[in-house]
Amino acid sequence: MFNREWKKGSAELLVLSFLESRPRHGYEIGKLIEVHSKRRIAFRIGSLYPVLCRLEQRGLISGRWIEKPGERRRRYYRLTREGRRFLADERSAWEEFVATVNRLLSSNYA
Amino acid sequence: MPDWLKYVRQHLALPDCPPEREAEIVEELAQQLDDAYGEGLQSGLGEREALLAAERHVSDWPALANDLMHGGIGQTKGVQRRRLRQYAARASGRRPPSTAVPGREPENDTRRIAALLDAFRQDLHYAARALAKKPLFTFVAIVTLVIGIGVNTAIFSVVDAVLLRPLPYPESGRLAVVWSVLGKEGRAPSSGPELVSLRERSRLFDQFAGIWVQGGALTGKGEPEQVKLGLVTSNFLSLLRTRPERGRFFLPRDEGGGAAPVIVLSHELWQRRYGADPKIVGQSVLLSGQSCTVVGVLPSGFKLIFPEGASVPPKIDVYVPFQWDLAGQSPDQGYIRVIARLRAGATLPQGQAELDNIAGELRSEFRDYAEQNLHLQVLSLQADAAHNVRPALLALFAGTGFVLLISCANVAMLILSRADERRNEITVRAALGADPGRIIRQLLTESLLLSCLGGAAALAISWAILRILWVLQPAGIARTAPTGLNLTVLGFNLIVSLLCGILFGLSPALKSRATNLASVVRDATRTATENTHWSRQLLIGCEVALTFVLLTSSALLVRTFVGLLRVDPGFNPNDVLTFQVSLPDARYPTPARAIQFIREAERRLSTLPGVQSVGVVSHLPFDDNLPNWYDYFWREGAPKQERNTRMADHRSVLPGFFDSLGITFVAGRNFNTSDEVANRKVVIVDDSLAKQLWPDGDAIGKRLNVENGDFVRDVAEVVGIVKHVQYHSLTDQVRPQLYLPYAMAVRANMSFTVRAGSSPQLLIPSIRREMARLDKDLPVANVRLMDDYVADARMGARFVTVLCGALGAIALLLSCIGIYGVTSSSVTTRTREMGVRMALGAQQGTLMVTVLCGSMPPVIAGCVLGLALSRGMTPLLSTLPFEVQPVDPAILASVLTFLGFVGLSASFLPIQRVIRGNPITALRCE
Incomplete structure (x- = not known):
């Protein structure tokens, strides 16, 4: 398991990236992060839900109640145009940050 | 299967979050917890373990609530912090710190606006629910407002069309x-x-x-x-x-x-x-x-x-x-x-x-x-x-303003009585920490919603009123474009509605600030505070004063109009048919031809069956279609400085004119054929001209310098004096009149006056036939009854009077309801006190006097104020285009008596019920 602060800092970016391909509901997003990180990053509902609310409030994602046959209705989130732009910017910034940190870590000055 | 909705609701507290949003959050969290629980079961956990695993997803509910609130779902952080600071200050009895936030970021502003809009939506929702809960109150308040705003909007749209809108010409x-x-x-x-x-x-x-x-x-x-x-x-x-x-x-x-x-x-x-x-x-x-x-x-x-x-x-x-x-x-x-x-x-x-x-x-x-x-x-x-209709319109507009104020006073009193009922609710909300500003805003939203609903319904009423006005339209208003509801009028209606809402809603809303829990507990047995008592007294006083002024003015105008109906125009218009001819120069080039034609027409028409007499005149009374003919006159031989000083309406007539219109001779005689045979220049004058020049009554035989039909001056002998005829208005004596024989003053445009025994309209076909026989190319125009001309002359006064009468009646009805409602309810609130007094042996007379001493002062004060205001109205009414009689003591006394009677009966009836009833019942009354 990673440092809590790292997790907290990357939560928004992760949520946005999992919404890039298609709309998903909140629990599904958490589950996907957990599965794809091989359970090394896991968010509880209590931590992930405020992130969703915050992103929606900022207009980066938008939620909609969808009722599928035989199921109770669920709130599905999708990326807004704003969110897509934000994700692209943040993703390249993150990569640059990680590369910079890696470079610094692997250098002799560290 | 666990009830996750209930579980989340039990654990998550989101104060200040809009209820709909809170429900969504609860549902979504419950859904996710249910997903987690289902997954636990699927992975082979027992029910108990799966439940615990799901519950572990949210270990700190207050922290989640805090995260959500800070995430901006209900209030912004700033609002939340301010709320907390205010709460802390209230708890410690300090004044809350300043709520100004320096250097606010634009994003915060957007959020603030969104939050405000959201709060407004909530207020509106709450207000609609509150109004729907009290349908009778809402109905009475809206009807009252519809009357007030409706008449205002209707009269404003006339004012707009006649006085405000530019004329339909460029620049x-x-x-x-x-x-x-x-x-x-x-x-x-x-x-x-x-x-x-x-x-x-x-x-x-x-x-x-x-x-x-x-x-x-x-x-x-x-x-x-x-x-x-x-x-x-x-x-x-x-x-x-x-x-x-x-x-x-x-x-x-x-x-x-x-x-x-x-x-x-x-x-x-x-x-x-x-x-x-x-x-x-x-x-x-x-x-x-x-x-x-x-x-x-x-x-x-x-x-x-x-x-x-x-x-x-x-x-x-x-x-x-x-x-x-x-x-x-x-x-x-x-x-x-x-x-x-x-x-x-x-x-x-x-x-x-x-x-x-x-x-x-x-x-x-x-x-x-x-x-x-x-x-x-x-x-x-x-x-x-618009100069002729302006004073009347402005007077009417002022009248409708009074009606609006009375409506507002009534609604304010209704809201005040309701505020008493709602005092507990408001106090509890305040004690639980509701922002006083928020409570005021809530109450104001309620009154604004009420007034806007009233305003919208008033549009329909004003449209109907406009249709009625259209039937009554006097000439001055007909001159301008047809009146209707346009954007200006709609804007006016909206502004008036909002102002009304603020006017009648502000005082009860501000009063809610003064409410505190202690006073509610202390005064639990009373239903009205001293504050609302004084507000009601003030409102009743104002309402009585406004009604007094409106009633006095309406009574005055109605009496004036009744006077106009009875006024003697100087002639008898009944059963007289009139029509006009215009002799073209080309076919009637000489005066002799014209004289011959007119004489022959008069002779032939008078032989028609059913015709009593026929006259011909150059200008009919109250006919404004042709330019008036008036000029200077003076006594023969008058010194130069006297000459161009007096003017008279000049009329060219055939002798039958006086008989056909029933104009009476005061002295002398009518024109006759011998005048013409002898080629004598003669003139008939009216009594007012005769009085001006010869006050001693010796006008007959005197000689007068007049203008004949050719704009040439001539000297004629006065042979007769007739009664003055009201030519221009029913009340004003504009100028004296003098009549010249047609042979002396030939004019191209002449009007015939045909008096019939009855039903003069039946003569129209035979008249047209006879005129066509004389000259088939000469049109017979403006065939109208003389009665219609007189009715037109009464139109302006009728318009103002009918409207003022209607306004007076509406004002009377509204204020009777208002005064009676408030006075009787304030007497009813004293039922228990009366019971105590009766139980202690108070006399009925003493009780009656006590109650009257409490309820009559505002009525009396209102009457005194109204008396003073109506004295101020007299000069305003005198600007109306017809003569208004001065306010007389009879009208004042009747209005005073009537309003006094309403005030007295409003107090008397409820107290009578208490006195006649059982004191024990009164004592039990809460």
């Missing part, structure tokens, strides 16, 4: 009307030389133009038709900036002696008589026997808007340029109604100063003008066109 703000003011006679039309001088000397006006309306006959193809002719200067139509629909307007070369006769047709005449012939321009038509070329057609809907009394009707069929040289005419002949267009940038006061100078120059250069003491007056065309 109409620069249009002005110019009057000649002659000595004591007041304003009069101008003469040709005056118009020419104005054109030559003025620098501040672009143009001056003139019009004189006459009657004419269109003959040739089709039935002969009498038409209204607008004789105009060549620039008249172009000055109004109207564009011809076809052809052109007049050019300077069309005006003056020797010019080829050309005419412009109105759109309506072109359509009616010429079937909208596209080739009409260039064709010749026979107008009054003269062949004229049509050069243009006016656009549809074009009308002239001139002041009432200017003798320029809105619809004129044919325009003809003046066929004479204006400069060469006598300065005595004032007949031209002059309009002008101010230069861009020039103002009316500047224009008036310039005309004052020009009038001064004319007086010093020409003896005639000096003798007439000529002045020139320039007025805005729009203001002058």
Whole structure:
């Protein structure tokens, strides 16, 4: 398991990236992060839900109640145009940050 | 299966989060927890373990709530912090710190606006629910407001159409009307030389133009038709900036002696008589026997808007340029109604100063003008066109304002009584930490919602009122565009509705601030606070005062109108049929031909079965379609300074006129054939002229200098004195009258007055037949009953009176309901006190006096205030276009008695119930 602060800092970016391909509901997003990180990053509902609310409030994602046959209705989130732009910017910034940190870590000055 | 919704609701507290949003959050969290629980079961966990695993997803509910609130779902962080600070301050009894946030970021502002909008939506929702819960209260309040706002909107739309909206001409703000003011006679039309001088000397006006309306006959193809002719200067139509629909307007070369006769047709005449012939321009038509070329057609809907009394009707069929040289005419002949267009940038006061100078120059250069003491007056065309109806409209508008205030007072009292009922609710909300501003906002939203609902419903009422006004329309209002509901009126309605909402909602809302828990607990047994008691007293006082003024004014106007119905116009209009003919110069070139025709027509008509008498006159009473004929008169041999000082209406008549209209002779005799045989110049005057010149009553046989029909002065002997006839208005004596025999004053436009034994309308076919036999090309026009002219003259007064009467009645009804409701409810709140007093042995009389001492002071104070205000109204009412009698003690006493009676019975009836009932019941009353 990673440092809590790292997790907290990357939560928004992760949520946005999992919404890039298609709309998903909140629990599904958490589950996907957990599965794809091989359970090394896991968010509880209590931590992930405020992130969703915050992103929606900022207009980066938008939620909609969808009722599928035989199921109770669920709130599905999708990326807004704003969110897509934000994700692209943040993703390249993150990569640059990680590369910079890696470079610094692997250098002799560290 | 666990109930996750219930579980989340039990654990998650989201204060200040909008209820709908809170429900969504609860549902979504419950859904996710359910997903987690399902997954646990699927992975082989037992129910208990799966439940615990799901519950572990949210281990710190307050932290989650905090995260969510900070995430901006309900309130922004700032609002949340401020709320916490205020809460802390309230708890410690300190004043809350300043809520100003320096350097707020734009994003925060957007959030703040969103939060405000959201709060407003909540308030609105809450207000709608609160109103729906009390349907009777809501219904009564809305009906009251509909009456108040409805009459206001209706009268405003008339005010807007008549006084505010610009005239339907381009740049109409620069249009002005110019009057000649002659000595004591007041304003009069101008003469040709005056118009020419104005054109030559003025620098501040672009143009001056003139019009004189006459009657004419269109003959040739089709039935002969009498038409209204607008004789105009060549620039008249172009000055109004109207564009011809076809052809052109007049050019300077069309005006003056020797010019080829050309005419412009109105759109309506072109359509009616010429079937909208596209080739009409260039064709010749026979107008009054003269062949004229049509050069243009006016656009549809074009009308002239001139002041009432200017003798320029809105619809004129044919325009003809003046066929004479204006400069060469006598300065005595004032007949031209002059309009002008101010230069861009020039103002009316500047224009008036310039005309004052020009009038001064004319007086010093020409003896005639000096003798007439000529002045020139320039007025805005729009203001002058409405000058007759303006006072009446403003008085009505003020009246509707009073009705609106009374409605507001009633609704305020309703809300106040409801505020008493809601005191507990408000106090509990405040004690639980609700922001006082929020409570005020909530109460205000309620009253605004109420007033807007009332305002919307009022639109329907005002539309209906406008339809009724349309039936009652007096001439001054008919002159302008048809009134309806437009954007200005809708805007007015909205503003009035919002103002009403604030007016009647503010006081109860502010009162809610003064409420505190301690006082509610302390006064648990009382239902009204001292505060609301005083507000009600004040409202009742104001309402009584407003009603007093409205009732007094309405009573006065109604009495004046009843007086108008009874006023003697100086003649008997019943069973008299009238019609007009206009003898064309071409076929009646000499006076002898005209005299012969008119005489023969009179003779033949009087032989028709059912006809009692026939008369002919140049101007009918109350007929404003043709220009009035009035001029100076003086005793023969009067010194020069006496000559141009007195004016009289001149009328050319056949002897039968006096008999057919039932005009009584005070002294002397009628015209007779011997006058003509002997070629004697004779005149009949009315009693007021006789009194002016010969106060000793010896007028008969005296000689008078008058103007005959040819604008030439003549001396005639007074042979008879008749009673004064009201020619222009039912109440004002404008000028005295003198009558000249037709043979001495031949005029082209003459009106016949035919008195029938009964049903004069039945005579119309035989009259038309007889006239056609005499001259088949002469149209018989304006066939109307004399009664209709008199009814028209009463129209203006009827309009104001019916509306004022209706306003008075509405005000009376509203304030009776208001005064009775409030007084009786404040008496009812004292039922328990009465019970105690009765149980302790108080006398019934003493109880009665105690109650009356409490409830009557505001009524009495209101009456005193109303009395003072209605004294102030008298000068305002005297500006109305008909004579209003002064306020008399009888009216004041009746209004006082009536309002006193309402106040007394409102207190008396409820207390009577208490006294007659069982004291124990009263004691038990809460």
